[in-house]
Amino acid sequence: MELLTPKMRFRLSRLxxxxxxxxxxxxxxxxxVLTEQKMCPACRALxxxxxxRCPFCGESQHRVSPSALGRVLPPDVPLTHLLIGVNFLVFxxxxxxxxxxxxxLIGPGMKGWVLLRLGxxxxxxxxxxxxxxxxxxxxxxxxxxxxxxxxHIGFNMWVLADVGPLVEGLYGRGKFLVLYLAAGIxxxxxxxxxxxxxVVGASxxxxxxxxxxxAYGVRHKTAMAQHxxxxxxxxxxxxxxxxxxxxxxxxxxxxxxxxxxxxxxxIGDDPPLTEAQIRFWRAAQWAVAGVVLASFxxxxxxxxxx
Numbered sequence: 001m002e003l004l005t006p007k008m009r010f011r012l013s014r015l016x017x018x019x020x021x022x023x024x025x026x027x028x029x030x031x032x033v034l035t036e037q038k039m040c041p042a043c044r045a046l047x048x049x050x051x052x053r054c055p056f057c058g059e060s061q062h063r064v065s066p067s068a069l070g071r072v073l074p075p076d077v078p079l080t081h082l083l084i085g086v087n088f089l090v091f092x093x094x095x096x097x098x099x100x101x102x103x104x105l106i107g108p109g110m111k112g113w114v115l116l117r118l119g120x121x122x123x124x125x126x127x128x129x130x131x132x133x134x135x136x137x138x139x140x141x142x143x144x145x146x147x148x149x150x151x152h153i154g155f156n157m158w159v160l161a162d163v164g165p166l167v168e169g170l171y172g173r174g175k176f177l178v179l180y181l182a183a184g185i186x187x188x189x190x191x192x193x194x195x196x197x198x199v200v201g202a203s204x205x206x207x208x209x210x211x212x213x214x215a216y217g218v219r220h221k222t223a224m225a226q227h228x229x230x231x232x233x234x235x236x237x238x239x240x241x242x243x244x245x246x247x248x249x250x251x252x253x254x255x256x257x258x259x260x261x262x263x264x265x266x267i268g269d270d271p272p273l274t275e276a277q278i279r280f281w282r283a284a285q286w287a288v289a290g291v292v293l294a295s296f297x298x299x300x301x302x303x304x305x306x
Contacts, residue, residue, distance in 0.1 A: 040271070079173050080164030083180070084157050087202060090145040091153050094118060102149040109148040110200075119299040120146055121188040121199040121252075132304050140188040141295035144181070146200040156202045160209075167209045170216060171269050174281030179267070181288045183208020183260035190255025199249045203239075204256035210236050211260030216269060 040054040095101050097118070098111045116122075116133075119142025126133050133139070147153035168176040187204025191197070210232045217229020236257055240250055272278045 078165055078168055079177055080160060080168055083164065083202075084160060087145055087147070087153060087157060087160075090118070091147055094146065103151055109152075110146075115146055115148070115198070115200055117304055118146055119143055119295070121192055123196050123198070124189075124192040127192065136298075136302065138295035138298045140185045140192070141181070141292055142299050143188050143200050144184040144202050144205050145292075147202075148200055152201060156206060159206050160202060163206065163209045163213070167212050171212070171264075171267075172271055172281065174272075174285040175267055175269075177285050178281075178288050179212050179260060179263055180205050180209060181292065182263055183211065183256050186259030186263075187252040187254075187256030190258075191249050191251035195249060195251035197249060197251075199252050201249075201252075204249075204252035207236065207239065207253045207256035208260030208263075210239075211257040211262075212264040214257075215261045215264035219265070219269065 094110055094114055098114045100111075102110050119136075119139045121139045121143035122133055125131075127135060127137060127139075147156065164176075164180075167179070171179065184202065184205025187208065188199055191199045191204070213232035214229050214236070217225045217232070219225075236253075239253055242248060272281050
């Protein structure tokens, strides 16, 4: 018995073709943004590519930061790449505990007890009423790094690798990390409130980045921003349609898009120019990284009755 009917295969093929077109368009847009200019590693302002010093904050463009933050998160390594690495690291742990490498999505998925033990997001009723997971709101964070199988993490990381650098380039490292994690948490909380299904995966946070691109197009009226907004809206529509397939949480996607959109409008995309602003976003970057670390520590120290 085939898992997909011919009609479903045709629709998936059409969605894949449109997805490839969207990816190519998005990549061209990102290249247009970053070809003639580069981002200052301190204030994230766009400066001429051959500039030796940022005209906005005065930061040298060739200095390797000696700070602890610079050593842990080097300024020339995109946070997108680090997030992808963390996701794959957690997936390896999942596979070791499950003693298998599941396919996911259209095939056998990760064992349920493994996902529960490592922190999948559960419906709100389980968090607010007596249950083995009552009060474990840190699951809204840990669930962002869990995946159900190879296809699940492969597709999510594929999208993150394309969309992440563009948003990171437009908003800067600190704002990017805050937007990514906050939108993902909002998506998981939204799913917990309005859905009865458990949720794992980075898609809520990734859809938050799509919401950020839509907000960027709303704030800016340039041709590039408008094109980016239309492409992001189109991709969001494709994903929401795919959410009709079994095992995909449209609630988390909707919450992520809405959260990313609203947060981007509130935060704004202006680069931090003053020393106080630069310090604030560096501290915010550390704070959200600390939230992730604390959530995984709580997961490791919590016993869940199966």
